[in-house]
Amino acid sequence: MEGSTNMRLFIVLVIVCVFGIITFALTAAILGTLNKRLDTIESKLPSTNSLESTTSTTTQSPQNLTLAQLTIIPDGGCTESDWKKAIGPTTGRVALIKRGGSCAFADRAAQAPKFNVTGILFYNDGLLPDRMTPIEVSLGQDNALPALFLSYTVGEALAASARNISFNVTVQLGINLKNLSDFPVGNICADTPTGDVTQTIVIGSHSDSVPAGPGINDNGSGSAANLGLAIALSRLFNTPTYSKYKYRVRFCWWGAEEIGLLGSKDHVKKAKTSTNVGERLIDYLINLNYDMLGSPNYMFGIYDGRTAKNDTPPIALAGSRKITDLFHDWFNQQKLPSTLTDFSGRSDYGPFLAEGVVAERDRYGQMLGQGMGGIVGAAYDPCYHKACDSIQNMNLFAYEKMIQAAAYVLEYLGRQDNLKAWLYPTNGI
Ligand SMILES: *[C@@H]1O[C@H](CO)[C@@H](O)[C@H](O)[C@H]1NC(C)=O
Ligand SMILES: *[C@@H]1O[C@H](CO)[C@@H](O)[C@H](O)[C@H]1NC(C)=O
Ligand SMILES: *[C@@H]1O[C@H](CO)[C@@H](O)[C@H](O)[C@H]1NC(C)=O
Ligand SMILES: *[C@@H]1O[C@H](CO)[C@@H](O)[C@H](O)[C@H]1NC(C)=O
Ligand SMILES: *[C@@H]1O[C@H](CO)[C@@H](O)[C@H](O)[C@H]1NC(C)=O
Ligand SMILES: *[C@H]1O[C@H](CO)[C@@H](O)[C@H](O)[C@H]1NC(C)=O
Numbered sequence: 001m002e003g004s005t006n007m008r009l010f011i012v013l014v015i016v017c018v019f020g021i022i023t024f025a026l027t028a029a030i031l032g033t034l035n036k037r038l039d040t041i042e043s044k045l046p047s048t049n050s051l052e053s054t055t056s057t058t059t060q061s062p063q064n065l066t067l068a069q070l071t072i073i074p075d076g077g078c079t080e081s082d083w084k085k086a087i088g089p090t091t092g093r094v095a096l097i098k099r100g101g102s103c104a105f106a107d108r109a110a111q112a113p114k115f116n117v118t119g120i121l122f123y124n125d126g127l128l129p130d131r132m133t134p135i136e137v138s139l140g141q142d143n144a145l146p147a148l149f150l151s152y153t154v155g156e157a158l159a160a161s162a163r164n165i166s167f168n169v170t171v172q173l174g175i176n177l178k179n180l181s182d183f184p185v186g187n188i189c190a191d192t193p194t195g196d197v198t199q200t201i202v203i204g205s206h207s208d209s210v211p212a213g214p215g216i217n218d219n220g221s222g223s224a225a226n227l228g229l230a231i232a233l234s235r236l237f238n239t240p241t242y243s244k245y246k247y248r249v250r251f252c253w254w255g256a257e258e259i260g261l262l263g264s265k266d267h268v269k270k271a272k273t274s275t276n277v278g279e280r281l282i283d284y285l286i287n288l289n290y291d292m293l294g295s296p297n298y299m300f301g302i303y304d305g306r307t308a309k310n311d312t313p314p315i316a317l318a319g320s321r322k323i324t325d326l327f328h329d330w331f332n333q334q335k336l337p338s339t340l341t342d343f344s345g346r347s348d349y350g351p352f353l354a355e356g357v358v359a360e361r362d363r364y365g366q367m368l369g370q371g372m373g374g375i376v377g378a379a380y381d382p383c384y385h386k387a388c389d390s391i392q393n394m395n396l397f398a399y400e401k402m403i404q405a406a407a408y409v410l411e412y413l414g415r416q417d418n419l420k421a422w423l424y425p426t427n428g429i
Contacts, residue, residue: 067170068094068118070162076101077108083115087163090115094171096158099125104342105137112145119173120147123155128377136385146173186255187263190230192237195248197278199420201413202250202287203229203406204264206257213387217394219257222290225403226251229410245414247285248278285419286319290406294399295381297374299360302327304340319423323409330408336401337367 071093075082078101083090095117097108105122112120124131134149150158161169188207191200205222209215230251236242254263271281305320312320324340331338339360365373383389416422 067172068092069168069170070094070096070121070158071117072159072162073097076103077111078103080111080114083111086115090117093117094119094121094173096121096123096155096162098123098155098159099131099135106139106143109139109143109145109147117145119145119171121150121155121158121171122147123150123158124152126152126156130378130382148173185262185266187252187267189250189252189267191251192233192245192249194237194244196246197248198283199246200248200250200278200284201245201410201419202252202284203290203410204252204254204287205290206255206263207253208255208258208263209389210258210385212385213383213389215385215389216391217294217296217381217389218292218384221293221394221399223253225290225293225399225406226253228403229407232407233410247414247419249410249414250284285423286323286413288323288406288409290402292381292384293402294394294396296393296395297378297380297382298395298398299364299374299380300331300336300338300398300401300405301341302331302338303343305343307340307343309343315424315426318425322423326409326412327405330405331401334401334404335367337364 069088069092071090072087073083073090073095074085074087076099077083077095077097082101083095086095095112095115097120099122101108108122109120122137124134126132132152134151137149139147158169158171161167191197203226205226206219207223209218209220214220230249233249237244252264252267254261254267256262257264268281271279271284274280277283302324303320305317305322305324308317308320320343324343328338328340361373361376363373365371381389381393383393413419413422
């Protein structure tokens with residue numbers, strides 16, 4: 001770290017989504033919504049012998065389904081009206097949904113219970129060479145239906161069979177559930193020795209990855225950025241000309257994020273009941289979260305506080321919006337593009353190709369220069385949750401900018417005269 005008040009990091013590792021922001025109240029809400037349990041799922045189709053599948057996300061223990069018939073849900077199944085256009089009845093059947101439409105996969109799954117389906121089969125759309133194989137997606141924490149993501153080939157074969165009444169095609173999903181309820185959780189937190197412990201800024205990142213790969217972008221990039229911020233701040237605090245913040249900063253590395261945010265949930269749960277000053281939830285003013293900061297086909301992603309879920313405590317909203325604006329302003333000042341991403345807590349579609357990417361890539365190209373806008377139609381991180389999420393899987397330019405943005409925001413918050421009043425303006429102080 002060099003520089004004075006302007007923190008610049010050179011942990012040249014890696015950056016792309018500033019999954020930022022949030023006040024303590026919101027933290028709890030957000031943590032409860034992402035589900036990434038990686039249950040092992042095997043599936044068998046009586047009429048198809050080639051089946052490719054990926055892990056999928058299920059929450060409660062689904063039973064093994066016996067021979068359910070298929071119903072095709074058109075147009076991606078994002079909305080209730082897509083589901084109403086189902087080809088055939090839905091009750092007691094397995095929904096077959098081709099990738100498409102513009103919403104998170106969790107939003108599609110959220111429609112399913114209303115239509116009484118017993119399971120969901122998504123499949124890739126085959127529109128591009130890299131859209132043939134299954135992808136891994138996350139469904140909401142509240143999803144209780146077994147779900148699988150299939151390849152384009154298998155999905156199309158099933159769809160063709162389902163359309164032909166004479167086949168009367170049925171599927172059987174065999175599911176091996178792993179009970180992870182006793183999964184060990186290990187978090188590491190490091191605090192600045194100075195600053196008001198009852199006014200703590202929490203900066204989090206997750207230290208685990210998925211079994212499939214080393215997880216250098218997801219989430220080594222966030223963890224390393226967090227460590228870089230901590231080291232930088234420590235050095236600055238030891239510099240006589242640099243005045244320390246009034247606030248304590250707590251840097252945390254959460255464990256077991258990939259299987260359902262277990263580490264951060266555990267921390268929040270304990271904070272809620274703690275009576276130790278400095279360890280209580282009320283001692284936390286804000287949580288900034290950094291994850292996947294260096295995707296090869298990056299975007300400068302900022303969680304948009306305006307899209308917070310409806311059940312987010314109102315007290316948390318104003319501050320979340322201000323933090324979003326703070327990041328946004330920084331990217332604007334740097335003449336860099338940025339992308340506001342959904343802050344609904346279900347934003348896991350970020351790593352994947354989202355619709356609208358063409359416009360986004362154009363905008364990035366315009367601001368960053370010809371050829372710098374990223375690849376249209378490609379995933380932000382094609383190695384997401386794969387073995388190739390290695391040190392090569394990082395865009396260093398983007399990563400550096402993301403860490404600078406993170407440093408800027410920390411410094412900005414740390415220098416507030418009254419951070420609480422800044423974050424919670426309507427609450428009075
Ligand atoms: C789902 O089941 C419920 C309860 O049996 C029923 O009221 C509802 O109409 C069903 N929905 C559909 C779309 O069939
Ligand atoms: C349905 O399958 C049968 C048996 O393979 C075939 O003869 C028929 O042409 C198919 N119908 C359609 C509409 O594809
Ligand atoms: C189709 O299969 C289902 C489930 O096996 C069965 O209940 C149903 O009677 C079959 N329908 C026809 C027309 O064969
Ligand atoms: C579901 O099916 C799989 C594969 O046949 C089997 O290993 C597993 O024990 C079954 N689970 C339940 C709950 O019956
Ligand atoms: C998982 O394990 C916990 C305790 O370790 C138990 O309470 C729970 O019922 C188990 N769930 C299933 C689906 O077996
Ligand atoms: C990484 O971790 C954060 C929480 O720490 C989570 O919100 C995000 O979904 C994770 N991203 C991926 C791609 O696993």
